[in-house]
Amino acid sequence: MVSAGILAACIKSRPQLFEGIHPLDLDTILTAATQRHFAAKAPITNQGYPADHLFLLTKGRARYTFTTQEGKKTVLVWLAPGEILGAAALLSKPSTYVVSSEAVEATSVVAWDRVTIRGLAHRYPRLVENALWTATEYLIWYAAAHAALTTQNAEQRLSEVVTCLAQVIGREVPDGVELDVINDELASAANITRFTTSRLLGKWRRSGLIRKHRGKLVLPSTNCLQPQNR
DSSP states (O other): OOOHHHHHHHHHHOOGGGTTOOHHHHHHHHHTOEEEEEOTTOEEEOTTSBOOEEEEEEESOEEEEEEOTTOOEEEEEEEOTTOEEOGGGGSSSOOBOSSEEEESSSEEEEEEEHHHHHHHHHHOTHHHHHHHHHHHHHHHHHHHHHHHHHHSOHHHHHHHHHHHHHHHTOEEETTEEEEOOOHHHHHHHHTOOHHHHHHHHHHHHHTTSOEEETTEEEESSTTTTSGGGO
């Protein structure tokens, strides 16, 4: 059962999944969910496993990953509170998760099993429409990422990745915006080598565009790596 605090927060924040749904109906939808908590690095969904739950991120940060047949793990996109995971659970035909998702830090979600969320979607069709909007946004992101591979150089791609992460998972600290991300993850997201990532981060650090301390990446602002600032 979802706590009263989580229920009130969801009603107030209005995640995209609940766009256009009456508060009384939202109360019914959330009452049918359960709360789950995941430690940092813990898997939430597993690629290739049955899509038996839909999750709504309420606290913390998560990310989608994809593992190739050769075993290479690629980070796809980071997720903030209000995002959904496992939308395949809404499909009429039983399916599997196309990608994996994992908690980046201590993370909380509300979850519906497949039978429950499909019953709610039949009763409240707007849930499916809102989930489709989310899927469309991911498709737009993928198209932009694919286009960047052919139109942008390594520095431009890394700049966009860091800027996006600052907006999605960045935390405000006294000296700017802090990111808890390692070079390997940045290299994977920007589709560049670890060596190139390290070289570019070093260049930006020497230019004063970023700072690194305690294993964290700190930007003076979320747009400090935009072209006009470099």
